[in-house]
Amino acid sequence: MAAERAARAGGACLAVPAWFIFANFTHTVTGAGHAMSFTISRKGDIAIVEVEGQLIVGNRQELKQKIVDELDGGVRKVLIDFERTGYIDSSGLGVLVSLAKRIRDVGGELRLACLHDELQTLFELTKLDTLFQISKTREHAIESF
Amino acid sequence: MPTAESLDFRIPSDVRYIEEVVGQVVQRCRAMAFSPRHLALNVPVALTEALSNAILRGNLDDPARSVEVRVEIDHARLVVAVRDEGGGFDLAACTTDATLPENLVREDGRGLYLMQQLMDEVERYTDGGNVVRLVLIRE
Numbered sequence: 001m002a003a004e005r006a007a008r009a010g011g012a013c014l015a016v017p018a019w020f021i022f023a024n025f026t027h028t029v030t031g032a033g034h035a036m037s038f039t040i041s042r043k044g045d046i047a048i049v050e051v052e053g054q055l056i057v058g059n060r061q062e063l064k065q066k067i068v069d070e071l072d073g074g075v076r077k078v079l080i081d082f083e084r085t086g087y088i089d090s091s092g093l094g095v096l097v098s099l100a101k102r103i104r105d106v107g108g109e110l111r112l113a114c115l116h117d118e119l120q121t122l123f124e125l126t127k128l129d130t131l132f133q134i135s136k137t138r139e140h141a142i143e144s145f
Numbered sequence: 146m147p148t149a150e151s152l153d154f155r156i157p158s159d160v161r162y163i164e165e166v167v168g169q170v171v172q173r174c175r176a177m178a179f180s181p182r183h184l185a186l187n188v189p190v191a192l193t194e195a196l197s198n199a200i201l202r203g204n205l206d207d208p209a210r211s212v213e214v215r216v217e218i219d220h221a222r223l224v225v226a227v228r229d230e231g232g233g234f235d236l237a238a239c240t241t242d243a244t245l246p247e248n249l250v251r252e253d254g255r256g257l258y259l260m261q262q263l264m265d266e267v268e269r270y271t272d273g274g275n276v277v278r279l280v281l282i283r284e
Binding site: 036054056057058086087088089090091093094095097098101116117118121122125126127128130131 | 190249250262
């Protein structure tokens with residue numbers, strides 16, 4: 001895909017940049033820009049987890065722990081709702097794979113719901129759309145258990 | 146619309162800095178009228194992968210080490226160079242096809258694959274540090 005796009009752009013093969021000199025750091029970051037939260041609610045015997053913000057390397061363990069806590073508390077049906085999710089990196093995808101296995105190992109079921117177009121593309125690029133049961137709406141996901 | 150812009154960051158090896166760097170780069174790409182898909186998928190995911198690789202693998206999560214990021218954006222493309230203090234790696238040898246059946250259930254191994262799927266060019270070289278350079282052509 002990248003090669004095709006590069007070809008469309010004229011097949012440019014860019015040289016190592018001469019400007020790669022870090023003399024002036026004109027932009028600062030504080031490390032505080034960590035806008036993410038998880039909310040867990042119940043509908044019957046289903047734990048519904050809403051992921052708000054990014055699911056990335058810096059917070060993936062938090063999601064995993066929350067869901068493991070639910071499993072330890074006896075929950076066996078888990079629905080993760082991505083309606084308010086921004087983007088997911090490979091670490092976030094890895095945690096979802098890990099959780100799917102963990103839930104399956106205890107005889108439970110996992111559903112994903114409400115992926116926006118870019119997240120759907122991400123799952124398709126990695127073929128994880130074939131590994132998970134993904135529903136367009138939360139209601140459909142609930143009905144699928 | 147601005148015609149071109151460059152950004153430089155130096156961050157400690159701490160994954161909590163990633164989101165803010167990514168947010169600033171996405172914001173500048175938005176100002177250059179990059180497509181919604183680039184803003185919501187290609188740029189944030191590929192840059193997050195490059196930064197987390199630099200922090201966790203290049204710098205071994207050592208907060209005493211820094212990651213430097215150089216960004217150039219214009220109407221045609223985004224170029225990002227991420228430099229860590231590690232010894233580098235063989236990009237081709239370390240990239241696995243995440244879609245192969247044997248890799249599908251792995252928890253790791255998707256980062257480099259995603260970077261290459263989402264960027265038009267990915268290269269790695271050594272230049273006083275280990276550098277991963279990403280290029281995205283604006284749609």
